[in-house]
Amino acid sequence: MKSKLLLSILAVASALVVPMAAVGQIAPEKPPKDVTGPVYKYEAYVGYGYTSLNQVNLSRSGLQGVSASVTRYFGDHFGIKADGGYYAYNVTSKNPGSPKVDMVMVGPVIRGNLFEKWSGYAEGLFGGEHTGGVSIQPDISFAGGFGIGVDYNRSARWSVRAFGDDIGSSFTLQPYQPGFSSHMRWNARAGIGLVYHF
Numbered sequence: 001m002k003s004k005l006l007l008s009i010l011a012v013a014s015a016l017v018v019p020m021a022a023v024g025q026i027a028p029e030k031p032p033k034d035v036t037g038p039v040y041k042y043e044a045y046v047g048y049g050y051t052s053l054n055q056v057n058l059s060r061s062g063l064q065g066v067s068a069s070v071t072r073y074f075g076d077h078f079g080i081k082a083d084g085g086y087y088a089y090n091v092t093s094k095n096p097g098s099p100k101v102d103m104v105m106v107g108p109v110i111r112g113n114l115f116e117k118w119s120g121y122a123e124g125l126f127g128g129e130h131t132g133g134v135s136i137q138p139d140i141s142f143a144g145g146f147g148i149g150v151d152y153n154r155s156a157r158w159s160v161r162a163f164g165d166d167i168g169s170s171f172t173l174q175p176y177q178p179g180f181s182s183h184m185r186w187n188a189r190a191g192i193g194l195v196y197h198f
Helices: 002-023
Strands: 042-051 063-073 078-090 100-115 118-132 140-153 158-170 184-197
Touching (some): 042 158, 063 100, 063 184, 100 140
Antiparallel strands (some): 140 158, 158 184
């Protein structure tokens, strides 16, 4: 009788302990999700652009137009950028003549994350600038400068960008002056637009 009672107690105790042990087990941890998303090597930008017009004598207004660029990144922080702009419309007052400025430049870019969806970059650009619609000789000049920009990353592929830079170029001091000039002019340039990553 005692052995049957002892066997019944052991059976009930094991029936109670085994389900509790099964319930108390910890599920294995799930691997963390990849929150970085895909890494794109190229980006293309297009948007509204502005440039001042210090190389044109008696200019009273900057010009507005379109700015665009394509950047190829080599890793997370370094890239090479091809940049261009076409500015042909007065912002406020009428300028003498019908000035138009277009430029093409290339240079290195360094970028980094600022916080959350914001990132920033710094760049150095060099290339050429053309001023048309006014009497400037030469009307094409070497150009170069430095700038910074900020991106708000709406998604992995799309960003909104605002940037500003200072571009130096060398044009003549007086209209109709022949030959090349050593007179450097600095023009502030700015823009806002969309970036597509691919």
